[in-house]
Amino acid sequence: MGANHGPDPHDHHHGTAPRIGIGGPVGSGKTALTAALCRALGEQLSLAVVTNDIYTTEDADFLRRAGVLDPARIEAVQTGCCPHTAIRDDITANLDAVERLEHKFPALDLVIIESGGDNLTAVFSRGLVDKQIFVVDVAGGDKVPRKGGPGVTTADLLVINKVDLAPLVGADMDVMISDAHRMRGELPVIAQSLVETPDAPEVAKWVLAQL
Amino acid sequence: MLTALILADSRFPGGGHVHSGGLEEAAARRLVTDEPSLESFLHGRLLTTGLLAAGFAAAAARGEDLELLDLELDARTPSPAQREASRAQGRGMLRAARRAWPSARLASLPASPHQPLVIGVVVGDPYEAALTCAYLAVSGPASAAVRLLGLDPFGVNAIVAALPVEEVASRACKELPALGSPALDLLAEAHVRREGVRLFGS
Numbered sequence: 001m002g003a004n005h006g007p008d009p010h011d012h013h014h015g016t017a018p019r020i021g022i023g024g025p026v027g028s029g030k031t032a033l034t035a036a037l038c039r040a041l042g043e044q045l046s047l048a049v050v051t052n053d054i055y056t057t058e059d060a061d062f063l064r065r066a067g068v069l070d071p072a073r074i075e076a077v078q079t080g081c082c083p084h085t086a087i088r089d090d091i092t093a094n095l096d097a098v099e100r101l102e103h104k105f106p107a108l109d110l111v112i113i114e115s116g117g118d119n120l121t122a123v124f125s126r127g128l129v130d131k132q133i134f135v136v137d138v139a140g141g142d143k144v145p146r147k148g149g150p151g152v153t154t155a156d157l158l159v160i161n162k163v164d165l166a167p168l169v170g171a172d173m174d175v176m177i178s179d180a181h182r183m184r185g186e187l188p189v190i191a192q193s194l195v196e197t198p199d200a201p202e203v204a205k206w207v208l209a210q211l
Numbered sequence: 212m213l214t215a216l217i218l219a220d221s222r223f224p225g226g227g228h229v230h231s232g233g234l235e236e237a238a239a240r241r242l243v244t245d246e247p248s249l250e251s252f253l254h255g256r257l258l259t260t261g262l263l264a265a266g267f268a269a270a271a272a273r274g275e276d277l278e279l280l281d282l283e284l285d286a287r288t289p290s291p292a293q294r295e296a297s298r299a300q301g302r303g304m305l306r307a308a309r310r311a312w313p314s315a316r317l318a319s320l321p322a323s324p325h326q327p328l329v330i331g332v333v334v335g336d337p338y339e340a341a342l343t344c345a346y347l348a349v350s351g352p353a354s355a356a357v358r359l360l361g362l363d364p365f366g367v368n369a370i371v372a373a374l375p376v377e378e379v380a381s382r383a384c385k386e387l388p389a390l391g392s393p394a395l396d397l398l399a400e401a402h403v404r405r406e407g408v409r410l411f412g413s
């Protein structure tokens with residue numbers, strides 16, 4: 001950027017923390033995964049979280065109550081009824097929240113941004129995050145990976161969550177996982193249950209590898 | 212002219228989509244429920260906050276002292292929530308503008324300026340700046356009404372198209388107004404104190 005107008009707010013490779021977005025449909029387990037990552041990584045990394053609740057500050061409040069992270073490290077933004085707009089088309093409110101956190105905690109290692117629950121086409125802008133995780137769950141039906149959409153096909157990591165529920169909802173895990181690989185080519189897929197492994201060890205390992 | 216069109220476009224990535232200009236609070240209190248009540252809300256907003264903001268956009272475009280204008284607009288905005296909403300939108304617009312239209316005058320603005328100042332500096336022409344600002348004062352709440360109340364988008368668009376936006380912009384070019392809008396101030400203050408469901412930043 002030119003010398004006369006200050007640092008470029010999108011240019012987060014200069015002393016600002018890497019950002020990982022967590023997106024996916026309503027109720028798939030985005031907040032639960034965020035909490036799991038805070039538990040798994042909060043000791044070794046300086047973390048902060050931005051939530052994009054659709055209605056309230058419910059997700060931020062859940063994370064604060066869960067005690068997985070200092071409440072001052074959690075910011076909630078309003079999305080004006082359009083959660084996908086706030087993470088993709090107009091990322092201003094999220095950038096403001098990230099900047100507030102970076103100002104409060106200058107040595108952050110990672111900022112996690114949870115999107116509001118949205119549809120299969122909702123992905124994060126590259127202006128907002130460096131990497132993104134898309135979370136779907138088995139209860140949405142084993143058709144979801146093969147339906148595709150930018151979330152499933154292009155996210156840096158696809159998480160198929162709640163595998164513990166597969167027998168109860170009649171989801172065929174083999175189909176889900178093989179469809180996911182077929183849709184995504186080389187991009188990774190992790191199937192997990194946060195009931196069985198509450199600290200999301202495989203996802204935490206992937207996150208560490210991105211830093 | 213193109214710059215004004217870009218700033219007024221709802222696709223402009225300046226953070227405007229999370230602000231309802233008091234409409235969310237008005238809808239929650241059932242003060243706005245349908246097209247006639249929306250029309251009256253927008254009319255009132257245009258002739259108070261809209262005219263005031265447009266006057267400052269025009270003054271900034273004329274090249275008046277930005278620091279002084281910023282303070283003057285603070286003095287004319289009694290509600291802290293309204294001041295913060297204007298500065299949040301100014302900050303968002305400035306972030307986008309620095310990339311698209313960098314200039315020394317833009318760089319001289321404070322980090323979180325009032326939005327009308329950014330509009331004035333970026334657009335440059337006083338009438339076009341006032342028009343952009345006056346239009347944005349009503350287009351945001353109108354779009355929020357479509358999203359919150361499920362109003363017919365064609366009906367809402369027709370209401371916006373019939374508002375005296377150009378007349379307000381012309382008036383705004385003549386002098387710096389000092390209008391109050393106590394109802395909007397109260398709605399803005401009630402909105403930031405609202406517990407529970409709140410979809411918009413203002």
Ligand SMILES: Nc1nc2c(ncn2[C@@H]2O[C@H](COP(=O)(O)OP(=O)(O)OP(=O)(O)O)[C@@H](O)[C@H]2O)c(=O)[nH]1
Pocket residue numbers: 025026027028029030031032033059115116117118161162163164165192193194195196
């Ligand atoms: N059985 C089971 N339940 C889970 C799992 N992960 C999350 N849940 C539950 O699923 C529900 C929704 O999880 P959240 O983490 O709130 O989902 P979300 O994607 O953040 O939801 P929104 O933000 O509302 O879109 C909660 O009741 C969780 O406890 C899992 O692996 N197995």
Ligand SMILES: [Mg+2]
Pocket residue numbers: 030031032059114117
């Ligand atoms: Mg959530």
